[in-house]
Amino acid sequence: MTRMIRVNPGLVLFSCFFLAIYLMIGSVEDWGRLSNGLGNLRIFFFESLWPPDWSIFEPRLYPDCQAPGGLSITCSTAWIGMTETLKIAFISTVFGMVISLPLSLLAANNISTPGLSVATRFLLASLRSLPSIIWAIFFVILIGFGPISGIFAMTVYTVGYLGKLQYEAIEGMSSLPLEAAEAAGLGRIEKTINIVIPESANDLISQAIFMFEYNVRHGSVIGIVGAGGIGYYIDLYLGFLVYDKVIAYLILVFIVVLVIDSISVYIRSFFTDDRPTKKPTWQSVFLPTWK
Amino acid sequence: MPIRLWHEQNKTPFPPDPNRGLGDPKLMATTGASDVVVHLDGVAIGYDKNKPLAEIPSLKIKNGEILAIAGPSGIGKSTLVKTIAGLVRPLAGDIEVCGVMAPRRPVRGQLGYIPQRLGLIRHASVFHNVLIGSRAKFCGPLDFFASKQAKEWAKKAIEQMGLEHKTWEPIRRLSGGEQRRVATARTLAQRPKLILADEFLSELDEETMSKVANSVVEYSQQEGAAVVLIEHDISRARSIADRLVVMDDGRLNPFLSETKTLEVKL
Structure with a gap:
């Protein structure tokens, strides 16, 4: 006979909070270092980071830029790095979606057999257990530097992550x-x-768009280990301690991610909202206070 | 105490209601093993072996017969229908559906089931939903594309339910009553030998209800299909069904001769 245990959610939350405080106190060795942090940040920000060096949008010295004058920005490292990141994110999202969909169907326990479901979940969990940057290191070792390593790394991670989202969406559908x-x-x-x-198509599309957005963010990071994209340039200038260029790249990443986030929210609203007539406008996406 | 389903133990069939009109009393007279579409023998239903929801000593449903099952909520009516549909394993006893003994299933397309909450694909069109029914009958399991015949039957069923102007609308944009008609169309497009309908007439206005009920009854009469429907409204059940059984705790006689008692009780 099963016994019901009543749990006070508030008590659990407070217990977790005090446990976290207790663990943090145990982890900090020198509280004095915290007081120096703000000062360090101020010095680092005003003496190294600011103002950003926007020369990252100027054409590279070598090779010669063949683009006409108005499009010379396409020869800049910022443009090249960012487009490469976007390409990596797009390709790996599409490949990841194509591979993860059949796997998620095998993993969903409402349509698959128990044995197959467990085995596929194990596979997806193992792909997901390593962050994309570790996969990037792995593929850089395996096939060398460049965006192809990034594509492989992001695809593998996408399969693991998207596969989980997908099988959960499939399992969440009505059994009727x-x-x-x-x-x-x-x-x-x-x-x-x-x-x-x-039945789950809307969720699947919405998740794929979310995954693209996620891959753009992470695609910026994996370049640091040599897997292509804008991260490569960030890592390059970090190595030379040229922080004003690094902050310019980071601002670019921030803006691009913000724009893609907003577009993603807009597109996903078509697949998540059941009310067909109530759709957000572009203004309301970018300016939430817009009426 | 397990709940019992009272049924044919009473040797006097309930008198045909002159107002019923829709059922064919002649079909009630048909006998013979080959006519039996559903045969339950000593079946216990439920989800826990130690707590069966109901026990059915014997229940036979014949070709062309419309059987209504009534009873209070939570007593196991839907579970009984699901057990007949092969979706829930019986706890004990033998079940034969369309000539096949459980746990084997009837031949593809022979059994049409309308769940209480309809089981429609919300994001797909009316046509896609109805096509799922006709696909079961007119397409093979490995046919990627639906056959012409399946599409034709789907269109016919949609027209029969008066939903042709909504053919390409997604289900989520339809009203509750329209969705119920889609679920009925899906089953009719399947041309099954046995229809299991779980409260398929609820939430419908009088006119639509009559239209939907007539479609099912006509189909049953034309094709000789058996229909098992769960119905809370005893008078409605009587107007449609050839026979009514009531699931209760064993204290009530279920037959229509005692309808008044039932109405008071239910």
């Missing part, structure tokens, strides 16, 4: 359409194609 189809005698493959995918 499946029951009606099962009673009618439809097979597993038919149910998957005709019921599971259409």
